[in-house]
Amino acid sequence: EPEVTQTPSHQVTQMGQEVILRCVPISNHLYFYWYRQILGQKVEFLVSFYNNEISEKSEIFDDQFSVERPDGSNFTLKIRSTKLEDSAMYFCASSRWVSESTEAFFGQGTRLTVV
């Protein structure tokens, strides 16, 4: 069964460093997303991406963040100058249009720890 894959599963970085989280969405999906979940809190939407551009972004997705689809398969989230509060589980998701809705499928996540 097709799935969204994310690498690495766990990333430890020093405060102020840049990190790149990588995702391979399901191959026939057209919409890509990044979400984050701080430990013990709810899943929060960061950004959606369609047709090689950002469709929507939340207030969390400020200038510190950027997304890119560098080739036909990968979808990346870059976090510049990481802060302690960026520590969270980051989920990539992808979806396709189905009837009157879309079903978003999540990858297994990257746990980012900023020290």
Next chain:
Amino acid sequence: QKEVEQNSGPLSVPEGAIASLNCTYSDRGSQSFFWYRQYSGKSPELIMFIYSNGDKEDGRFTAQLNKASQYVSLLIRDSQPSDSATYLCAVNSDGGGADGLTFGKGTHLIIQP
């Protein structure tokens, strides 16, 4: 500000019984509604989605939507210990792919053997 509210629980249900999970949302323009299951330390797993008023059944799961009351629920029949997890309600405002999902905090469900 779009809000999705869920009782955090824990909700404890005996094995074999029906588990009922509830969710309310603030944005009256919301179009699509999703239930995800999340085991501890794992990613959300899609169980069902619904976009029309009424009931939608899939195996042991039934989603119910009442847009007038801004209320969506999930029933799990014949509950099994493996159903023990946190259930996340999520809402999409425009029904399309461009909009991200707004999640509730989740209800922690415990199925007692």
